[in-house]
């Protein structure tokens with residue numbers, strides 16, 4: 001890192017990558033972190049318990065100002081998003097969801113304005129592959145960061161414009177990460193594909209069914225990538241401090257590719273059940289009456305007593321399993337700039353499933 005010290009505010013601190021970032025900051029001498037969200041955990045958190053949580057609704061500039069009053073924030077990592085209906089878009093007859101620009105831009109602007117002080121050096125925003133229009137349909141692959149995006153609206157475009165103009169006006173620098181589907185070890189703090197797959201497998205097994213692939217047939221065979229939350233957090237911390245990352249956007253994906261076709265039978269084996277067929281069904285609909293079955297599974301296997309909706313994000317899985325086209329982001333730019341770690345996605349999938357099993361979230 002070029003920046004040897006700092007006070008980092010993570011705005012959207014209970015999101016999927018944020019906790020991993022807090023852990024990294026806590027173990028790095030010279031750095032300390034604050035986390036901000038509307039419903040923060042009480043007290044401190046992070047592996048070392050050093051991070052303090054602040055409570056504010058970022059739609060409210062005054063609330064942001066009150067929350068960071070007297071703090072000299074040097075780096076902001078913005079990792080929030082306004083409520084949206086994007087993941088319900090796969091229901092038959094639903095229109096494709098468009099995430100609203102207004103609140104997503106206001107939230108970033110409010111928290112940045114509230115933290116504006118002479119010590120502020122860098123503002124990072126977590127965005128994603130939707131920059132390339134992944135949510136609309138096939139896009140040119142491997143997607144490179146100089147790709148112009150797609151026809152608006154897309155709040156990422158407006159946030160980027162704000163960062164570029166803000167940096168020029170106030171003298172701080174900016175960076176943006178563009179992850180794919182983020183997979184972390186924290187469950188219940190946002191959409192989580194792998195715990196959803198675990199809950200789906202457990203329900204199918206309980207019903208005596210094989211593990212059918214519930215996505216589109218093309219999604220089973222297309223090339224796909226994922227983003228490990230701790231790898232993403234490491235890259236964000238690197239972007240916050242390294243001169244090569246200033247005023248740049250970087251794809252942050254694991255750096256390898258897979259096809260569900262190859263991994264699905266191994267997932268079935270992991271849950272000790274036969275793999276089934278490709279049978280496209282919106283999980284939002286087909287899992288809507290399965291809460292009772294889940295409660296029986298929880299009882300039978302001595303799992304944590306979490307409602308099904310806090311383990312599985314059916315709409316999110318429907319969204320991801322609808323990509324019946326290649327999803328490939330180039331990692332050339334970030335590697336050339338100096339961030340070279342990569343993650344073996346198959347290993348990540350089974351290690352995270354092991355983790356959820358160890359925590360008794362899934363059987």
Ligand SMILES: NC(=O)c1ccc[n+]([C@@H]2O[C@H](COP(=O)([O-])OP(=O)(O)OC[C@H]3O[C@@H](n4cnc5c(N)ncnc54)[C@H](OP(=O)(O)O)[C@@H]3O)[C@@H](O)[C@H]2O)c1
Nearest residue numbers: 012013014015037038039057058079080128180181182190
């Ligand atoms: N999740 C993924 O797999 C994924 C993949 C690629 C890109 N991304 C991108 O990553 C970014 C973050 O997404 P996410 O899925 O991690 O978001 P998320 O889980 O829905 O929310 C992240 C955080 O934002 C906070 N938040 C939401 N509204 C707020 C408000 N008005 N004021 C203060 N805090 C607020 C939430 O806490 P409270 O509810 O307590 O306020 C939470 O801590 C988005 O740009 C998204 O497109 C996500």
